[in-house]
Amino acid sequence: MPAYIDPPHATGIAAQTVARRAAPQDLVFHAGWFCPFAGRVWVALEEKRIPYQYKEQNPYDKDPEFLKLNPKGLIPAFQHDGRGLYESNILLEYLEDAFPSAPALRPRDPHGAALARLALQFISTTVVPAFFRLMQAQGQEKQDEAKESFVQVLKELYDQWFDKHIERVGPEFSSWAERVLDRPSVRAVLSAPEAYHTIYGRYFNDTAKSQVAQATRSAA
Ligand SMILES: N[C@@H](CCC(=O)N[C@@H](CS)C(=O)NCC(=O)O)C(=O)O
Numbered sequence: 001m002p003a004y005i006d007p008p009h010a011t012g013i014a015a016q017t018v019a020r021r022a023a024p025q026d027l028v029f030h031a032g033w034f035c036p037f038a039g040r041v042w043v044a045l046e047e048k049r050i051p052y053q054y055k056e057q058n059p060y061d062k063d064p065e066f067l068k069l070n071p072k073g074l075i076p077a078f079q080h081d082g083r084g085l086y087e088s089n090i091l092l093e094y095l096e097d098a099f100p101s102a103p104a105l106r107p108r109d110p111h112g113a114a115l116a117r118l119a120l121q122f123i124s125t126t127v128v129p130a131f132f133r134l135m136q137a138q139g140q141e142k143q144d145e146a147k148e149s150f151v152q153v154l155k156e157l158y159d160q161w162f163d164k165h166i167e168r169v170g171p172e173f174s175s176w177a178e179r180v181l182d183r184p185s186v187r188a189v190l191s192a193p194e195a196y197h198t199i200y201g202r203y204f205n206d207t208a209k210s211q212v213a214q215a216t217r218s219a220a
Contacts, residue, residue: 008032008058012192017046021054028079030057030066033191034199036128037088038076044092046185048102060209074211089120119161127153132216135203142220 010018010033018033029045029052031038045052057066062073069084070077077086078094085094096106107113130146130153137146158173180186202208206217 007056008034009056010191011195012190013187014189014191017188018054018056021052023053025051025053026081027052028055029053030055030069030075030077030079032057032059032075034196035059035075037074039189041076041088041091041095042189043183043185044095044105046188047105047183048095048099050095050099050102089124092120119157122157122160127157129216129219132203132212133220135200136206136208136213136216136220138206 009015014033021029027050029038029042031042031054033056057063057075057077059073059075066077067073069079070086072086074086076088076091077084078091079085080094080098085091093106095102096104106116130150134143134146134150137143154173162173162176203213206213
């Protein structure tokens with residue numbers, strides 16, 4: 001088994017970020033280098049330049065101390081001033097509310113904030129499940145179906161949100177995605193590409209044991 005899986009640890013540029021974020025802070029970020037849900041919170045922490053301590057958790061070998069912070073045993077989770085919080089979307093909202101002087105990622109006006117929440121809800125309930133279905137689809141027919149439905153979902157995301165509500169996206173989704181990947185906050189949390197191949201290979205051959213993989217499998 002590759003060294004970055006057992007025990008899990010970041011590689012590439014993310015390993016440097018983890019090393020820079022090792023000192024104790026009031027806000028402890030319990031995360032996993034490979035986790036997309038942790039990733040969105042990690043990017044927000046870096047964008048907002050909030051001091052935090054990074055702690056790698058193995059959510060597949062649940063530490064009883066970690067379960068006190070998040071009884072579901074899922075990463076990401078925060079421990080802030082000793083208190084636990086979890087669920088990535090909630091953590092993102094918490095950062096906006098608990099650190100009002102940090103650069104805002106959520107619009108400050110109530111209507112803009114509500115639209116941001118609607119977009120996030122669409123991503124969580126529709127885009128992310130379609131992405132996992134595509135990763136786990138087995139056989140050509142199921143893969144073609146899952147690909148088509150993922151493309152539809154991305155079109156819906158683009159038409160509903162990016163054209164109307166999210167500025168500076170530009171005419172092409174892919175050029176926007178490239179600009180996102182080029183942001184220092186995003187690069188800071190990325191591990192070496194081969195590490196993801198190992199982890200996501202388990203989704204591609206549908207052997208992943210995570211709660212999200214099982215939920216995707218049983219809904220298929
Ligand atoms: N809805 C959760 C999902 C978090 C999640 O599924 N995390 C995965 C790692 S990417 C996990 O901890 N899996 C452990 C398990 O499935 O037992 C969130 O947005 O925070």
